[in-house]
Amino acid sequence: MNNRINQLFSQKQNNILSVYFTAGYPNLHDTVEIIQELEKNGADLIEIGIPFSDPTADGPTIQRSSEKALRNGMSLNLLFDQLKEIRQSVNIPLILMGYINPVYQYGIERFCKKCAEIGIDGTILPDLPPDEFNEFYKPYFQENNLHNILLITPQTTENRIRDIDEACSGFIYMVSSASTTGAGKKVEDFHRGYFEKVQNMQLKNPRIIGFGISDKATFTNACEFASGAIIGSAFVNILKDSTDLKNDIANFVKSIR
Amino acid sequence: MKYQVNEKGYYGEFGGAWIPEMMYTNIDLLKRRYLEIIEADDFKKEFDQLLKDYVGRPSPLYYASRLSDHYGTKIYLKREDLNHTGSHKINNTVGQILLAQKLGKTRIIAETGAGQHGVATATVCALKGLKCVVYMGALDVSRQAPNVKKMKMLGAEVVPVQSGNKTLKDATNEALRDWINNPVDTHYIIGSVVGPHPYPDMVARFQSVISKEMKSQLFEQTGSELPARVLACVGGGSNAAGAFYHFLDNEQVELIGVEAAGKGVDTDETAATLTVGSPGVLHAARTMLMQNADGQITEPYSISAGLDYPGIGPLHAHLHKTGRAKFLSANDEEVLKAALLLTQKEGIIPALESAHALAALDQLKMKPDDVNVINLSGSGNKDMETYLDYFGY
Numbered sequence: 091m092n093n094r095i096n097q098l099f100s101q102k103q104n105n106i107l108s109v110y111f112t113a114g115y116p117n118l119h120d121t122v123e124i125i126q127e128l129e130k131n132g133a134d135l136i137e138i139g140i141p142f143s144d145p146t147a148d149g150p151t152i153q154r155s156s157e158k159a160l161r162n163g164m165s166l167n168l169l170f171d172q173l174k175e176i177r178q179s180v181n182i183p184l185i186l187m188g189y190i191n192p193v194y195q196y197g198i199e200r201f202c203k204k205c206a207e208i209g210i211d212g213t214i215l216p217d218l219p220p221d222e223f224n225e226f227y228k229p230y231f232q233e234n235n236l237h238n239i240l241l242i243t244p245q246t247t248e249n250r251i252r253d254i255d256e257a258c259s260g261f262i263y264m265v266s267s268a269s270t271t272g273a274g275k276k277v278e279d280f281h282r283g284y285f286e287k288v289q290n291m292q293l294k295n296p297r298i299i300g301f302g303i304s305d306k307a308t309f310t311n312a313c314e315f316a317s318g319a320i321i322g323s324a325f326v327n328i329l330k331d332s333t334d335l336k337n338d339i340a341n342f343v344k345s346i347r
Numbered sequence: 348m349k350y351q352v353n354e355k356g357y358y359g360e361f362g363g364a365w366i367p368e369m370m371y372t373n374i375d376l377l378k379r380r381y382l383e384i385i386e387a388d389d390f391k392k393e394f395d396q397l398l399k400d401y402v403g404r405p406s407p408l409y410y411a412s413r414l415s416d417h418y419g420t421k422i423y424l425k426r427e428d429l430n431h432t433g434s435h436k437i438n439n440t441v442g443q444i445l446l447a448q449k450l451g452k453t454r455i456i457a458e459t460g461a462g463q464h465g466v467a468t469a470t471v472c473a474l475k476g477l478k479c480v481v482y483m484g485a486l487d488v489s490r491q492a493p494n495v496k497k498m499k500m501l502g503a504e505v506v507p508v509q510s511g512n513k514t515l516k517d518a519t520n521e522a523l524r525d526w527i528n529n530p531v532d533t534h535y536i537i538g539s540v541v542g543p544h545p546y547p548d549m550v551a552r553f554q555s556v557i558s559k560e561m562k563s564q565l566f567e568q569t570g571s572e573l574p575a576r577v578l579a580c581v582g583g584g585s586n587a588a589g590a591f592y593h594f595l596d597n598e599q600v601e602l603i604g605v606e607a608a609g610k611g612v613d614t615d616e617t618a619a620t621l622t623v624g625s626p627g628v629l630h631a632a633r634t635m636l637m638q639n640a641d642g643q644i645t646e647p648y649s650i651s652a653g654l655d656y657p658g659i660g661p662l663h664a665h666l667h668k669t670g671r672a673k674f675l676s677a678n679d680e681e682v683l684k685a686a687l688l689l690t691q692k693e694g695i696i697p698a699l700e701s702a703h704a705l706a707a708l709d710q711l712k713m714k715p716d717d718v719n720v721i722n723l724s725g726s727g728n729k730d731m732e733t734y735l736d737y738f739g740y
Contacts, residue, residue, distance in 0.1 A: 146523040147369060149524070195627060217367050218365070
């Protein structure tokens with residue numbers, strides 16, 4: 091079976107909009123509606139965040155959303171349950187993103203199988219290092235047609251970018267600058283040199299830029315250097331204050347496009 | 348050397364460097380360079396000199412005769428409480444500040460629970476003129492107020508952390524986030540044998556001076572460098588790692604770590620990770636953790652801020668798994684009683700953390716001729732308010 095991430099990149103090479111949100115937030119059972127509304131309004135790719143008690147790579151916005159989601163009662167089991175029938179209504183690629191410990195407790199092999207069963211196309215597990223992934227877990231992902239997306243940062247050396255490109259499939263998640271999520275950097279803070287260097291490396295995987303992408307200006311700027319960009323904290327902030335999800339999600343996506 | 352870390356950073360199945368890519372460059376740099384730096388002659392010379400003239404080492408090994416009579420055995424106290432800044436934490440911060448300088452770093456960050464590591468870090472930053480930011484859970488800021496003031500007087504910025512339970516785990520999260528946001532000029536001085544490889548090994552090496560001195564002092568005082576057993580409290584486990592280090596391959600020496608039972612290991616209010624925990628990944632290491640079935644870290648509890656941590660260093664998880672060390676736990680009440688006993692038998696007021704090791708004496712069968720060494724990791728000065736409240740003086 092073809093992976094929806096591959097399909098997306100074969101059809102579209104630029105301005106891909108990927109949106110992240112934390113599952114179980116703002117309310118426990120909003121997950122499916124948020125996914126459906128994002129697709130309906132033109133998001134190309136969705137990253138569903140698995141909340142974790144100790145999100146060390148995240149800034150305040152995603153920390154708060156994770157805390158709230160956990161207080162709401164979210165768990166990986168419940169998330170899989172909520173997503174059970176998602177492929178009856180949603181066609182765009184779906185990615186699960188989260189810290190390794192909840193996945194580790196669920197069982198990494200079991201997690202991969204469950205993702206395949208539901209129709210999840212990829213994972214982003216930032217604290218599962220490429221070495222551990224290659225040595226112990228890669229086959230589980232491959233057997234289940236699941237792309238494990240790896241990160242690079244402005245500090246990643248050229249040799250290591252090549253290694254990561256080798257270990258990675260689907261796309262490379264290019265962290266825009268040295269920061270936790272939602273750092274609120276300005277467009278001019280982006281490392282143009284880093285973006286251009288990577289652009290010229292002829293990597294086998296396409297690239298999507300994330301961290302600090304919050305509005306049309308940062309999105310458009312990032313898209314000059316990659317196939318698309320990811321918006322996380324800025325969208326989570328919209329959800330935080332939302333009294334009308336349908337309307338607020340529509341307006342948000344419209345404001346980016 | 349069967350209990351040493353392997354080249355991938357593991358002690359048996361525990362350890363590793365489960366870091367996001369944003370931390371890779373710094374961790375890789377440390378991993379490649381820490382041994383070469385800390386084993387170089389000029390480094391060793393400066394480290395030893397500072398430990399001697401600045402920290403006041405060697406710390407005494409004191410035969411506690413009245414406490415020994417009380418228990419009907421021989422008890423020696425390794426007096427880490429007499430170090431500059433009042434605990435063993437300074438051994439590691441002296442080592443790491445020298446390392447940070449070799450790496451060309453100009454800004455230091457640290458996490459702290461009881462404030463001992465924070466004070467020890469702020470101290471060496473003052474000594475070397477480096478900028479210092481200490482993350483401390485907001486709850487700990489209020490229960491360890493004197494240490495907060497000390498850090499400020501030493502010139503450090505103390506950042507109260509409001510997330511989670513507002514204790515050591517949350518302070519560690521925030522320090523890691525700071526490092527991700529400041530990858531170039533900053534070195535993170537982790538205070539315990541936790542975190543990604545090479546921290547557990549590096550911190551254990553800096554703390555290993557404790558057991559190195561114990562051996563020569565025991566030889567001098569008892570005629571043998573090997574005791575029957577060594578006891579130390581364990582939160583993350585840095586003082587225990589230092590106290591055990593040079594005895595790890597002397598299998599006849601019993602090693603006993605004492606965790607904080609809090610209000611009891613059968614209650615929700617405990618920090619006895621090895622008793623109630625299971626394997627998982629926290630703070631970039633695979634180790635034993637307090638967590639629920641969904642892999643969410645549960646909030647620990649202990650009367651002592653320094654042991655109030657839901658994980659444990661991977662070395663200790665391995666020593667536990669292999670049976671090389673035995674791990675007991677002591678609850679808050681037993682700990683307070685043990686602290687009072689030492690105070691009135693020997694005229695030494697221990698830190699609440701160290702009193703856990705003392706409390707374990709009640710659980711052991713010790714022969715009259717057994718030599719028992721307790722690592723008295725810190726002084727009770729910082730805990731006077733807790734003691735005075737409880738005992739009503």
